[in-house]
Amino acid sequence: MPETGQAQPGQRSGTRARPGVPLSCVIAVLVAATFVPLGYVAWSVASVGPSRLYELVARPRVGELLVNTIGLVVVTVPICIVLGVGAAWLIERTTVPGRSAWRPLFVAPLAVPAFINSYAWVSVAPTLNGFGAGVLIATLSYFPFVYVPAAATLRRLDPAIEESAHALGSSSTGVFFRVVLPQLRLAILGGGLLIGVHLLAEYGAFAMVRFSTLTTAIFEQFQATFNGAAGSALAGVLVLLCLVLLVAEAAARGNARFARIGAGAPRVSTPHRLGAMAIPAVVALTALAVLALGVPVWTMARWLWIGGTEIWALGDIVPSLVQTIGLAATAALATTLLAFPFAWIAVRFNGFLVRFVEGSNFITSSMPGIVTALALVTVAIRFVPPIYQTVNLVLAAYVLMFMPRAMVNLRSGLAQVPIGLEEASRSLGVSPTRTFLRVTLRLTAPAAAAGACLVFVGVATELTATLLLAPTGTRTLAMRFWSLSSELDYAAAAPYALLLVLLAVPVTLLLYRQSTRVAAL
Structure with a gap:
């Protein structure tokens, strides 16, 4: 949680908040985990x-x-x-x-x-x-x-x-x-x-x-x-x-640099006639x-x-859908919460260490899920056997793999929060925690929701790491689809494919609306 204090070297102009000890510890642990x-x-x-x-x-x-x-x-x-x-x-x-x-x-x-x-x-x-x-x-x-x-x-x-x-x-x-x-x-x-x-x-x-x-x-x-x-x-x-x-x-x-200097003339270009x-x-x-x-x-x-109505085996489809939504929702919430310290540091501070902290989570996300899964399996077996073949290990993989999706959106949202609002809140005697909850978090909520949505769909459609790490009895939509399609039972796999696509539709609409909104700025 941000605390009040004097500006430190490398801190961005106009920012008086700096990470306190708890936030620093959280960031250190997260950076270590990403590697x-x-x-x-x-x-x-x-x-x-x-x-x-x-x-x-x-x-x-x-x-x-x-x-x-x-x-x-x-x-x-x-x-x-x-x-x-x-x-x-x-x-x-x-x-x-x-x-x-x-x-x-x-x-x-x-x-x-x-x-x-x-x-x-x-x-x-x-x-x-x-x-x-x-x-x-x-x-x-x-x-x-x-x-x-x-x-x-x-x-x-x-x-x-x-x-x-x-x-x-x-x-x-x-x-x-x-x-x-x-x-x-x-x-x-x-x-x-x-x-x-x-x-x-x-x-x-x-x-x-x-x-x-x-x-x-x-x-x-x-x-x-x-x-x-x-x-x-x-x-x-x-x-x-x-x-x-x-x-x-x-x-x-x-x-x-490709940015325009000034707002420029807000006019639409004349389209080329194709004839x-x-x-x-x-x-x-x-x-x-x-x-x-x-x-x-x-x-x-x-x-x-x-396949007709016979392929809609609700006894298998419903549990798979529930498990998929449960894992995806939990991972989306955890990833968004853990991404916030990274986004806060990236927006509010400058310097090599800041860039290192910001870029650390991109390293793991750039690796294939198979590498992340193998790493977590090895670490779990050698050092923490109790978490092997547990949901916690699967969620850890999701967080490492999809952190940038949440962080990029949070970074954009935090950058649009005026520092002056936070300073005004503190000057009125409001504590840093209440300021964060009532000002910063409230204004960042839409960006956080967009990031969580992207993580949700990424987890729902993830296959490789889930196949390797999922505990016995876990059957997500992607796992069931893969199992049935591998057996060449394409008709039985169709309902799972349809549900996976339907879960991804909200993100498609989100991307379309965001790109249209950006174009209008």
């Missing part, structure tokens, strides 16, 4: 020894997995960028018919988890497998990560910049590549990073189309032999790839929407129709 997966991988790799590590990593099979994983990222990310930016530009900057209908339609694929998309495509084309299948599924599942920020950026760009370029003789193509595209750099890099991290972490979607990556190999090995040395070696390679992605994104982002290209544009957008959203929706509807 458990990374520490586990480093310790496991070091304990193997250089010679043994070389034998494990230099195997032809590891080379094949590495090529598959890197190839997947190298091919899929650029395709997602082209589709995301292309769709955003057509919808936001051209006269393509039905612009208001296309906007939410291309956010909607985020409500369909990748493993459900894979289930849909395997149902349509049972022979679909391998690298091409992996690229197809990943592209259709993840291109909205580029589309959403790119569309929001295009809506708030100052049209005067493009008009000036046109006045200087640049063609429409030249304006796009020389003026518009550089302004989208942050959106492209951020979306590309999210896609890359998801590709490294994804298990269910690629396992279903029989495409082997480092993550699928680690999971299969853990299930078969619990081979710590080989699994740790593969996990170490995977962590290095994650770190390479993070460093590459930070380097490409650089220190360039004869309007029909090809509509055809292209329709094809993308059908592939990304139409196929999974049609597949679920088809299997629900084929």
Whole structure:
């Protein structure tokens, strides 16, 4: 809880609150916890020894997995960028018919988890497998990560910049590549990073189309032999790839600034007339929407129709739904509460230590869930056996994996709380605790709710860590769906797929509303 006191070095201007001892202790414990997966991988790799590590990593099979994983990222990310930016530009900057209908339609694929998309495509084309299948599924599942920020950026760009370029003789193509595209750099890099991290972490979607990556190999090995040395070696390679992605994104982002100075003229840019290209544009957008959203929706509807009322086994579905909602709600509440100290430090203080504290929780979230799960299993077995195979261990994994979703929203909410309101409250004799509850927390509540919502859906659709850590008897919607679809009982899996999608719909609406609101600022 924030306490009153004098401003400290590195504290942001106008802030007189600083973390007290209890808050400092909480932050120290949380920072240490976030490094458990990374520490586990480093310790496991070091304990193997250089010679043994070389034998494990230099195997032809590891080379094949590495090529598959890197190839997947190298091919899929650029395709997602082209589709995301292309769709955003057509919808936001051209006269393509039905612009208001296309906007939410291309956010909607985020409500369909990748493993459900894979289930849909395997149902349509049972022979679909391998690298091409992996690229197809990943592209259709993840291109909205580029589309959403790119569309929001295009809506708030100052049209005067493009008009000036046109006045200087640049063609429409030249304006796009020389003026518009550089302004989208942050959106492209951020979306590309999210896609890359998801590709490294994804298990269910690629396992279903029989495409082997480092993550699928680690999971299969853990299930078969619990081979710590080989699994740790593969996990170490995977962590290095994650770190390479993070460093590459930070380097490409650089220190360039794209903000406008002043509010500028609040006017909407004139959309480009497509003319004869309007029909090809509509055809292209329709094809993308059908592939990304139409196929999974049609597949679920088809299997629900084929299965009839018999597949709605309420004795299994209801407990799975209740357990999913219970775990997701508990994890969302715990994650949001624990993320608050991180967000408070990030907003109210400056300096290297602050950046370290803020960035620490991104390290674990950038790792695949399989690595986090393996780390927690090892730590629990060696040091705290009573928590092994308990709900507490599952919740700990969720908190570590989804902390940034809550923190980013809380950070945004806290940044909009005027320091003067807190100071005025204290000057009237109100205690720091009551000030926090009546002023800070009240104004931050909408951002906290948005973060909790994002965590809720992330937990509800999480598969890999849940499969490894869930206690005996736990059956979430994702687990039941995976079990039934693995047995090729696609009809019985359809109700669970539908419920997972319905749970993700609120977040899709939230993202759409937030992007629209940002564009209007």
